[in-house]
Amino acid sequence: LHGAAATPAAADEPGWTAEPLAGSAPAAPPKAGARPYFYLAGPSGTVLEDRLALDNTGDREHTVTLRGADAYNTADGAFAVRPAEESTGAGGWISFGAGTTVKVPAHTRAVVPFTVTVPPDSPPGDHPAAVVATEAGHEVGVRVHLRVGGPTLAALTVEDVSVRGKGAAARVAYTLVNRGNVALTPELSLRADGAFGKVAGRGAHPVAVEVLPGQRVELTEPWPGAPVFDRVALTLTVTAPGGARATAGTSRWFLPWGIAGRTGVGLCGLGGTTAAALLLVRKRRTRGGDGGPPPHGSGAVPDRSAAPEHELTGASR
Template identity: 55%
Template sequence: MTSLTGHAARAALALLLCAFVMTPAAGAAERTGSAADWTARPAAGGAGTGTGKDDGRPYFYLEGAPGTVLQDRLAVTNPGRTPVTVRLRGADAYNAEDGDFALRGSENSTGTGAWLRLAADTVTVPARTRADVPFSVTVPTTAAPGDHPGAIVAESAGRSVGVRVHLRVGGPTLAALTVEDVTVSGRTIHYTLVNRGNTALAPRLAVGADGVFGTLLRREARTLPVELLPGQRVKLTEPWRDVPALDSVTVRLRVTAEGGAHSEAAASAVLVPWVPVTGGALLVLAATVLGAYGYRHRQRRPPGDASPRSQPTSEERHLVQAGADT
């Protein structure tokens, strides 16, 4: 990692621009790939993590105090037989609502994506060649301490690749998170995680549930498949396949992360098998309606009113009349 300021920084970047290199891709003689197989990744021998063993770096790691200029190189490799033109830009990173790592557009980037400058916004890489593109990140003097996640976005031939830039600004760091909005719906526990600190976190989750007659669920802490970035909120779910059909339960979630971050939350729910209960309720309702209708119908008859069968039929009236004539 290199740290420069003022004119020295501009001079060093100019030298890097002059050193913008294009070298044959390793093993090019044996490759038969197309231009669409281009790749973008941290260049070998770049700033890296300072270990000197950065040939396989999965992302850029840069660290410096406010006001410094940090530099590294992006390698764009074209193993195909025809040239490929790749567009490059910086972008801020954030968590999508479900926790996925996402990137903002250029116009919406105000952090690392806005502080990052590439030696070229577009690079044309000849067949079977690698181009190393220098870039710099100028950390503002007003930048807050902590992690500022971003990426370099490379686009060409209908493909878009984001190479992560993990930038840490020097100063006090705070690891803090909360778990909120815990609910139970069907066979799923829903909850929300919020990173309230200034460092990226790999949260660990432990789950427990108790019912009227004892323990229903116990899951030891495990690392969730999400990197929770500073200031971000994500909505996650936890499956519960053996949820009881009828019970009153209390679900408890506990989350932890490195740096001493931890939080707990609980929620209560009454679990009812709604299909049979609803069917039974409809039967009771139907019986109640029929009973009420019959009762009201009987109440409407005037006092002393005979039933329809107690009235004489026409044949009976004829016999009565014949008896009277005799």
């Protein structure tokens, strides 16, 4: 399953759903209301329990296979789960016992208990995982938000800031890296300082992604206030609950294509004129210092101690 993010989750084809059983959580989720995912918390070495609800809404029986899986962020920040053979973390702590394969009759709900056995040496913090239900190649992932007791650290960095496009279509690209041990829901603000006046940035607002511990995500941010002509210094500030804060920046010239083209042509012309002038000076000096007689009537005496010609290029003696 790649990129599954929310529950209750529906199969790729109509017929059944998988979601946490309402009212069965040993610990309440962070927010009141329906259970969008499993929330489990306890110290290392403990065994936690919860229940999954499989609802068959169709007219035929379905056979669903259940497993645990490690969760991670895709490059663009989506929530995804790893295959069974790659789940060496919290996904491997999940067990359905004898209920790994469940037959669900038509128009019936099956309630399946499972356990999460936290190893004694598990580090504190969040351990992202998911329960995956599969039938005939169709997978549904239900997130397991698992926190092991102990000290937590909310920390992140912002890296690789750049600007793409221009004008109202400009976007700021950046990378967020979760350096702590808890999942982060960041907010971002953008400050822009122009060389020729005030430039509109963006105030603090939520970023539509949750960055899991140890994960790196590459994001872009709309910047409709980008100028048409200016040199701008950009500063991104990202914050998250728990005291996480990071800043990073970049700078860029914004030039209209017409001005940029004329400026380039003008510089080329100036370079050609300068080269011609230098060549003319060199020729004149060559005529006056080539060992021939001085101009008629000048009375000048050649200076035999003058510096060699090659010094015109700045070369050493």
